Structure formats: structure tokens, C-alpha cells
Amino acid sequence: MTRIGYLGPAGTFSEEAAILYAAGRKIEIVGCPSLEDIFSDVAGGRLDEGVVPVENSTEGAVGAVLDLLAGPYQLCVRGEIFLPVRQTLMARRGLRLEQVERVLSHYQALAQCRGFLRRKLPAALLEECASTAVAAGRVAAGAGPWAALGPARAGRKYGLQEIAPNANDYPDNVTRFWILGREPLPVKPEQSYKTSIVFGLGHRPGALYTILREFAERGINLTRIESRPAKKNLGEYLFFIDLIGGQEQPVVRQALRQVDSITLGLKILGYYPVKD
Amino acid sequence: MTRIGYLGPAGTFSEEAAILYAAGRKIEIVGCPSLEDIFSDVAGGRLDEGVVPVENSTEGAVGAVLDLLAGPYQLCVRGEIFLPVRQTLMARRGLRLEQVERVLSHYQALAQCRGFLRRKLPAALLEECASTAVAAGRVAAGAGPWAALGPARAGRKYGLQEIAPNANDYPDNVTRFWILGREPLPVKPEQSYKTSIVFGLGHRPGALYTILREFAERGINLTRIESRPAKKNLGEYLFFIDLIGGQEQPVVRQALRQVDSITLGLKILGYYPVKD
Known part of the structure; x- marks a missing residue:
């Protein structure tokens, strides 16, 4: 299995x-x-x-x-x-929203509900946990007026009650x-693919522009560009790019060869079916 | 004052x-x-x-x-x-590194020391706090074999002892x-400036490339590009760009006018002296 x-x-x-x-x-x-x-x-x-x-x-x-x-x-x-x-605010049976003094959850979940927490629980203490499930477990085990933010499933697992079923600031x-x-998927000819790559860039002016030109001039659509620090010096970055197209398309292979020749350490993270 | x-x-x-x-x-x-x-x-x-x-x-x-x-x-x-x-690992007097069972700190500080923690304290529980100072205060007030990661100043403030003075994974x-x-700085003619902007982009192919071209063709050097989700739908982003040049340069004003006409909601965050 x-x-x-x-x-x-x-x-x-x-x-x-x-x-x-x-x-x-x-x-x-x-x-x-x-x-x-x-x-x-x-x-x-x-x-x-x-x-x-x-x-x-x-x-x-x-x-x-x-x-x-x-x-x-x-x-x-x-x-x-x-x-x-969907982030749900959950507590032990009987606790009402306005009684909550402390909200526990994962960093990302607290961030997704920042506006809700400020509006509904401006005085509550926010406590970050390693995961939403850990937060639910701690609320279930604790005795104070605490609540956890996380998936409703985590609350059911720990016997918690929903006190605000839709706490994220953005509905979508x-x-x-x-x-x-470990291995790439076998390519199916009738399938559309996305390809994801990462590379480093030196401090050359216009370097990222030169990379994007290789894709733009070949009509390759980029769906995401994300930068991360290269960690050595502030101001040096890695770039993560997702593009529409797979390794079976000559134009994609050609663009990636060009990008490889002008970037540092291009790594092809993978290609995978486009979801509709 | x-x-x-x-x-x-x-x-x-x-x-x-x-x-x-x-x-x-x-x-x-x-x-x-x-x-x-x-x-x-x-x-x-x-x-x-x-x-x-x-x-x-x-x-x-x-x-x-x-x-x-x-x-x-x-x-x-x-x-x-x-x-x-510089992240310092700090605990109450007498506790040795190998005795630490729980490390408290802000999310960013824990992330900056991920490798150190895995090597030196693989079994320790990591607990996220609202800030490094809060973590130091909790370690000082607690009775368990706990340590805080943060600035040495926070440790001195709470009477903690340094047990690993240099815990961040990357020295620089x-x-x-x-x-x-509220107001922009008055521009000094002999000063070099950086300008920071943010804008949204539609789903048009090559949209970011078109923006970067406005800067590249005018010889304007970008020092940072960062994307953030636009929050409404996954796949829509805001872009933050820092560039070398100030509002007093006609070429910068011209590029920003062009960028304004092809982006959504361009906001000039400010211009400020370049640090050497």
C-alpha cells in the first residue's frame, strides 16, 4: 500500500x-x-x-x-x-464567545482571522501553537476560558463546541x-501541465526582467512568482516560478535551457497536471 | 519631543x-x-x-x-x-543546554534557528510566543527546564543567563x-534615494514582465520584488518593488506614470535615502 x-x-x-x-x-x-x-x-x-x-x-x-x-x-x-x-472558533461546552480570554492556534490560522479577532475579541490574548490540532487539544485539556481556531474536525476530535463557525477574514x-x-509522473499526451522551478539571481540590474523575457517572448504564462531570501546576504533572493506548460513542450524546454544559462542553480521542482 | x-x-x-x-x-x-x-x-x-x-x-x-x-x-x-x-538562547541560572526541554520564542526567531534547534535540542518542545521579550519573561517566571531565544538584552532585562550566544543558523x-x-521627507539634491511601491496585477499573461520592462529599459535598478496574496482569490497577487532612484529623477517619474497606467491601484509607499 x-x-x-x-x-x-x-x-x-x-x-x-x-x-x-x-x-x-x-x-x-x-x-x-x-x-x-x-x-x-x-x-x-x-x-x-x-x-x-x-x-x-x-x-x-x-x-x-x-x-x-x-x-x-x-x-x-x-x-x-x-x-x-474554514477556521472555526471552538471551546469547551458552555463557554460563550464574549467570555473567551485566550485564543490558541497555529500562526497561519491566527493570521487568517486577524480582523475577526480584533473585532470580536479585542482583549483576548493570542497564543501561537505548533498546529491547529495541538491548540484544540490544549483547549480541551485546560480549565480556563480559552478557545482554539482551526478545522471543525479538530474540535470534534477533542469534544469542543463551535462558538464561531466562520472566523476567517476572507470567505474564499x-x-x-x-x-x-521521488520520481516525476509519467507524461500523458492529452494532459495539460504546470511546471515549477526555483533559481538564484546575482545582483545584476534587470536580471529578473531578463528571465521573464525568456517566458514572455515564447508566450509562456506564469501563474506565480515568489521570492525567498537566499539567506546569505539581505538583498539576495531565490525566485520560485510556476508556469503553464510541461517538459513535453519544446518551447518550455527551450525557455528553461535559456533560463538555466543565465541563473544560479536552476532546479526544476516538478511538473504536474493543471487542475481546472 | x-x-x-x-x-x-x-x-x-x-x-x-x-x-x-x-x-x-x-x-x-x-x-x-x-x-x-x-x-x-x-x-x-x-x-x-x-x-x-x-x-x-x-x-x-x-x-x-x-x-x-x-x-x-x-x-x-x-x-x-x-x-x-543575533539570537541568544537564554535560561534561568544553572540550567545547562542539554537539560533544556522547551524553547520559547517568536515565530521568526524560532525559524531563524531551525537548524541549531534540530542539531542541539532535537527533543525539545518549541513554543511560539507573541514576541522574544514575552518569551524571555515567561522563562524567567516559569519553573521548568525552559529556555528563550531572543536578543541578549531581553535576557538581561529578565535576569536570564546566556546558554548559547549565537543560535541563528546564518551568521549574517x-x-x-x-x-x-505622515509626510514624505524633504528631498535633498545631493542625496541618492530608494523608492518603494506596491501594485496589483490582473491575470494577463506576461503582466509582470511588462512592468519590469518599464524599469529595465530606463536603466532603473530594482533591489527587491516581493509578492503577497491579494486575499480574494488564490493566484492573484500584489507586488512590492524597491527601486534605486527618487521622485526628483524625471526617468523615475516617467516609469512610475507608465506603471500606474498598466497596474491596479499603484501606491507609492515612499522614497528614502539609500544606505551605503
Whole structure:
């Protein structure tokens, strides 16, 4: 049976993404203690695949995952999953919204509900936890007037009651996940693909413009550009680009060869079917 | 006396940046409870200026600050400060590194020390706090084998002892801060300037390329491009760009007029002296 890892513990949005991916197939989902464990377990063969969050429509890129993708692990992106994310405020039975003195959750979840918290609970203390599931567990175990933000599933798991079912500031809150594996997917001719790459740029003026020209002049559409610090010096960056097109298209191969010759350490992260 | 706000409580790296900025001048520094309070207090005249973190060389952009800059507040960036950031692991007297069971700190500080923590304290629980100073205070007040990551100043303030003085993974760890005010600085003719802008882009192919061309063809050097989600739909982004040049240069004004005509909601965040 295929084994796929996600960032545990059970009850997180990452588990939901893994369940969605595994639905109807013979896949065992495995909670991992950290994102790096997912990468090293897939690379080392202890897992077949991993599912990791890449970006959220409210809070943006997941820096830790981008850094791992740019690093020494030689994994391939094989697919993407879009998970609608509804943050629910949950507490022990009997607690009303206006009584909440402390809200626990993951950094990303608190950030997705910043406006809600300021409006409804301006005096509450916000406490960051390692995951939304950990937050739900701590609220269930604690005795104070505390509430957790996270998926309703995590609340049910810990016997919590919903006190605000829709706490995210933007209704179309979506997280994008990538499926990682060791080998690229076999290419199907009738399928449309996205390709994801990362590269470094020196301090040359107009360097990014030169790269984008290679795609623009070939009519290749970019769906995302994300920068991350190169970590050595402030002002040096890595760029992550997603483009429409796969390795089977000569124009994409040609553009990537050109980009390879003018960037530092181009890494093709993978190509995967476009979701409609 | 000029009053400048920073993200409190006292003891954080933000306070250090404010102290650095105020050094030798008649400036009172004021700890604020949140980043948004800094923006609204400067806009409302209760503070003259604010100092806010924009990016870190290891962990990248500070999303919450970029979102506030793109929002309705009409503030101007008037200057930048580069603060070397050394994370120190600190605990109550007598605790040795190998005895630490829990490490408390701000999300960014934990992220800057990820490799150190995995190597030296692989079994320790990591707990995120609202700031490095809050973490130091909790370690000082707690009775367990806990340690805080943060500036050595925060440790001294709470009577903690250094147990690992240099815990960040990258030695040249630097945070960049911006000084915000209500009015732009008066332009001095002999001074070189940087200009910072933010704009939205539709889903048109090659849209970012078209923008970058306006700068590249005029020989204007970009020092940073950062994307943030537009929050409404995944796949729509705002772009933050820093460029070398000020409003007094006709070529910069011309490029910005062009960019304004092809982007959504161009906002000039400010221009400020280039640091050597």
C-alpha cells in the first residue's frame, strides 16, 4: 500500500488535504512530526509521497516548505491540491464567545482571522501553537476560558463546541498543497501541465526582467512568482516560478535551457497536471 | 519631543531598531501593543513616526507589515534601518543546554534557528510566543527546564543567563526596518534615494514582465520584488518593488506614470535615502 506523509498530528488542515488526496484509493496517510521529516522520509524511501502546504490565499507562501524545496532534497512535485480552509472558533461546552480570554492556534490560522479577532475579541490574548490540532487539544485539556481556531474536525476530535463557525477574514480562504515524490509522473499526451522551478539571481540590474523575457517572448504564462531570501546576504533572493506548460513542450524546454544559462542553480521542482 | 512607536514590549529587536534610530536625537520611543496600533497611531497623530520590520535575511518578508502598507493607511516610508540580529538562547541560572526541554520564542526567531534547534535540542518542545521579550519573561517566571531565544538584552532585562550566544543558523542574520511617517521627507539634491511601491496585477499573461520592462529599459535598478496574496482569490497577487532612484529623477517619474497606467491601484509607499 502507498504511504503518504502529512504534517501531524491528526486533526490539522494538512491531514484534511491528505485525506482528500487519498480518497477512493489504497493510500495510508501518516502523520509526521515536522515538515523536514516528510522530506527526509520520502527521500529515504520510508514514505512513498508527502503532502505539504505551499501557499494560502490570505497569508501567502509557506516559507519553511519553499526553503526545503530549494535545499538538497531531490524530490519532485507530482500534483497539487486546493483545500478550502474554514477556521472555526471552538471551546469547551458552555463557554460563550464574549467570555473567551485566550485564543490558541497555529500562526497561519491566527493570521487568517486577524480582523475577526480584533473585532470580536479585542482583549483576548493570542497564543501561537505548533498546529491547529495541538491548540484544540490544549483547549480541551485546560480549565480556563480559552478557545482554539482551526478545522471543525479538530474540535470534534477533542469534544469542543463551535462558538464561531466562520472566523476567517476572507470567505474564499484556500490553501494550496503539493504532492511530493521521488520520481516525476509519467507524461500523458492529452494532459495539460504546470511546471515549477526555483533559481538564484546575482545582483545584476534587470536580471529578473531578463528571465521573464525568456517566458514572455515564447508566450509562456506564469501563474506565480515568489521570492525567498537566499539567506546569505539581505538583498539576495531565490525566485520560485510556476508556469503553464510541461517538459513535453519544446518551447518550455527551450525557455528553461535559456533560463538555466543565465541563473544560479536552476532546479526544476516538478511538473504536474493543471487542475481546472 | 518626537515620539516614535515600535512593536513592544521592551526588550525586542524592534525596540533595538528604535533605539538605534533615536540615538543622539531627541526622540522618545514608545512600545505599542500591535503593528496595526503603530500604523493607526502615526496616521492619527498620536505618534510622529513608527519603526516596523519589513524583511529578514533568513526568514523573508514580514507579511503583516506588507499587508498594512498595502491597506488604507496613507503613511510614507521615510527611512530604513538594517539591524544585525543575533539570537541568544537564554535560561534561568544553572540550567545547562542539554537539560533544556522547551524553547520559547517568536515565530521568526524560532525559524531563524531551525537548524541549531534540530542539531542541539532535537527533543525539545518549541513554543511560539507573541514576541522574544514575552518569551524571555515567561522563562524567567516559569519553573521548568525552559529556555528563550531572543536578543541578549531581553535576557538581561529578565535576569536570564546566556546558554548559547549565537543560535541563528546564518551568521549574517539581518532585519530591515522601515521608518514610517505622515509626510514624505524633504528631498535633498545631493542625496541618492530608494523608492518603494506596491501594485496589483490582473491575470494577463506576461503582466509582470511588462512592468519590469518599464524599469529595465530606463536603466532603473530594482533591489527587491516581493509578492503577497491579494486575499480574494488564490493566484492573484500584489507586488512590492524597491527601486534605486527618487521622485526628483524625471526617468523615475516617467516609469512610475507608465506603471500606474498598466497596474491596479499603484501606491507609492515612499522614497528614502539609500544606505551605503
